[in-house]
Amino acid sequence: xxxxxxxxxxxxxxxxxxxxxxxxxxxxxxxxxxxxxxxxxxxxxxxxxxxxxxxxxxxxxxxxxxxxxxxxxxxxxxxxxxxxxxxxxxxxxxxxxxxxxxxxxxxxxxxxxxxxxxxxxxxxxxxxxxxxxxxxxxxxxxxxxxxxxxxxxxxxxxxxxxxxxxxxxxxxxxxxxxxxxxxxxxxxxxxxxxxxxxxxxxxxxxxxxxxxxxxxxxxxxxxxxxxxxxxxxxxxxxxxxxxxxxxxxxxxxxxxxxxxxxxxxxxxxxxxxxxxxxxxxxxxxxxxxxxxxxxxxxxxxxxxxxxxxxxxxxxxxxxxxxxxxxxxxxxxxxxxxxxxxxxxxxxxxxxxxxxxxxxxxxxxxxxxxxxxxxxxxxxxxxxxxxxxxxxxxxxxxxxxxxxxxxxxxxxxxxxxxxxx
Numbered sequence: 137x138x139x140x141x142x143x144x145x146x147x148x149x150x151x152x153x154x155x156x157x158x159x160x161x162x163x164x165x166x167x168x169x170x171x172x173x174x175x176x177x178x179x180x181x182x183x184x185x186x187x188x189x190x191x192x193x194x195x196x197x198x199x200x201x202x203x204x205x206x207x208x209x210x211x212x213x214x215x216x217x218x219x220x221x222x223x224x225x226x227x228x229x230x231x232x233x234x235x236x237x238x239x240x241x242x243x244x245x246x247x248x249x250x251x252x253x254x255x256x257x258x259x260x261x262x263x264x265x266x267x268x269x270x271x272x273x274x275x276x277x278x279x280x281x282x283x284x285x286x287x288x289x290x291x292x293x294x295x296x297x298x299x300x301x302x303x304x305x306x307x308x309x310x311x312x313x314x315x316x317x318x319x320x321x322x323x324x325x326x327x328x329x330x331x332x333x334x335x336x337x338x339x340x341x342x343x344x345x346x347x348x349x350x351x352x353x354x355x356x357x358x359x360x361x362x363x364x365x366x367x368x369x370x371x372x373x374x375x376x377x378x379x380x381x382x383x384x385x386x387x388x389x390x391x392x393x394x395x396x397x398x399x400x401x402x403x404x405x406x407x408x409x410x411x412x413x414x415x416x417x418x419x420x421x422x423x424x425x426x427x428x429x430x431x432x433x434x435x436x437x438x439x440x441x442x443x444x445x446x447x448x449x450x451x452x453x454x455x456x457x458x459x460x461x462x463x464x465x466x467x468x469x470x471x472x473x474x475x476x477x478x479x480x481x482x483x484x485x486x487x488x489x490x491x492x493x494x495x496x497x498x499x500x501x502x503x504x505x506x507x508x509x510x511x512x513x514x515x516x517x518x519x520x521x522x523x524x525x526x527x528x529x530x531x532x533x534x535x536x537x538x539x540x541x542x543x544x545x546x547x548x549x550x551x552x553x554x555x556x
Contacts, residue, residue: 154456155430155437155444156208156463162440165215168421171202171238172432173227174450177264180297181367182360186434186448187225194450198432199234201457203241205431208462210245212429212439217246219418219428220256228260232272239276250277255319255417257282260312262304270315280319280416281312282356288342289335292328295377296360302342309351319414321354322346326388327380328360336388340395347399353414357392358407359385389538404489406540423484425477431464441472475504479548486523486544491531506551513550517543 175195176187206213220242230238243249250256257280258273265283273281287293288302309320324343326336346352362369362379371377380388393403401409405423408416421428430437434448446464447453456465470476478500485492501507514530517523522536522543536543 153466153469154460154463155446155466156460158437158442158444158466158469159209159212159439159463162212162442164212166209166212166427166429166439167215167218168418168426168428169213169217169220170418170428170430170435170437171220171222171227172430172435172446173222173224173230174198174433175224175229176226177229177261178297178299181371182296182363184363184366185223185225188450190229194454195231195234197454198450199230199237201454202238202431204457204462205464206241206245206462208460209429209431213246216248216251217242217254218251219421220254221418222258224259226261226264227258228264228266228269230269232266232269235269235272236276239272239278242277250279255280257319257321257416257418259284260308262300262308265308265311267311267315270312270317274316279317280321281309281317282321282323283308283312285322285343286325287328287331288339289331292331292335295328295330296325306346306351309346313351319354320352321356321416322352324355324357324392325360326357326392327385329377329379331380333384333387333391336391337395340392344395344399347396347401347411353401354408354410354416355396355401356408357389357396359389386538393537402489403537406487406537420488423488425481425484433464436468441477443470444468474500475551478504478551482547482551483544486530486532486547487540489531491526491529494525494528494530497530501551504551509550510547513547517546 172186174187175190177189179188254277256278258278259282261284265281270281283305285305286296286298288305290302293300293302305322309322312320322343324339326339343352343355347355360380362372368377372379396409397403400411402412403409404415405419408419410416425438427439428437429439430446433446433450433453436443436445444466445468447456447467453464457463481492481497481500498507498510501510514523521533522539523530524533532540532543
């Protein structure tokens with residue numbers, strides 16, 4: 137990472153700054169909040185999110201520090217929250233009484249919480265989504281759960297090192313519905329080693345049945361990614377697995393789009409499908425490069441053009457938050473930068489069905505003296521039928537969603553490497 141200085145922050149050094157240096161004086165309010173819960177019953181070997189098995193029962197210390205961190209940013213929350221997303225790890229592993237304390241604190245800190253129209257999502261795993269926990273969540277304002285199904289094939293769940301039985305997914309969704317949580321998503325993974333297209337159609341068949349019966353209104357479908365430094369990637373390199381062929385992965389993606397659209401779940405982002413009006417509004421905050429606050433170890437935030445990540449070590453995060461009265465030690469700090477901001481808007485916005493405001497994109501490129509280079513690249517991609525402009529928004533043509541990253545890279549390169 138390059139070395140930058142500003143507002144008292146040195147980026148690229150060994151010692152993290154803390155979020156006080158980013159957030160004090162930041163213009164508010166911020167209407168979105170991400171909270172990270174790092175605890176897991178088992179660390180799945182494909183996962184590169186910060187999570188671990190809590191053998192020392194650190195839930196109480198985590199909760200105490202989290203409440204301090206939320207209190208430290210209360211001024212930025214005074215305008216109210218529109219979305220909250222709690223990810224992990226496995227947030228549903230957190231004890232119900234600790235959940236109660238977190239939810240009570242949000243009620244105390246945020247005026248009118250939970251506001252009408254608030255989207256409040258908590259990630260759950262089927263084996264830990266107990267009726268007691270889900271009732272506590274619902275009573276505290278949680279109105280959406282995201283359930284980690286991944287597959288309905290026991291063999292593929294074993295390959296992924298998932299602990300639940302396939303039948304537990306529908307059980308957990310039903311318990312969530314009975315608790316009063318109105319919106320429910322499931323995550324699926326495809327291109328698993330040894331998974332056939334028939335296997336994937338079976339997973340989609342069950343997922344579509346859940347949509348038909350109303351148990352889910354949103355499905356996320358992700359191709360298995362072999363992230364660096366994960367145990368599964370190391371096992372792949374050692375020959376224990378064979379990755380799916382690109383052609384099979386593409387067929388699986390197209391099959392998902394067709395199957396899910398047939399039951400009314402429209403693709404609104406490369407990997408996300410929802411009934412109209414049931415899109416995940418918190419994730420749209422990310423894809424629109426809007427502002428959100430971060431709380432918890434390894435949580436990433438974006439406020440006033442600055443990006444950062446809370447240190448991804450529970451003990452160091454707790455110690456830092458306690459020492460500063462709520463401001464977490466932060467790493468990977470990126471201060472406002474016009475070129476980076478424009479690249480991010482392309483990279484994130486192009487993933488969505490709504491696309492990018494073409495006029496705003498051109499204005500940003502003009503300020504960077506690369507408007508002509510960007511226009512040339514857009515013209516080339518339009519001629520190839522990969523992108524189009526509809527109602528003033530630049531977006532992917534339907535067949536091009538599979539190649540989103542490559543198309544975005546071409547547009548970003550036009551900004552970085554070319555000047556008018």
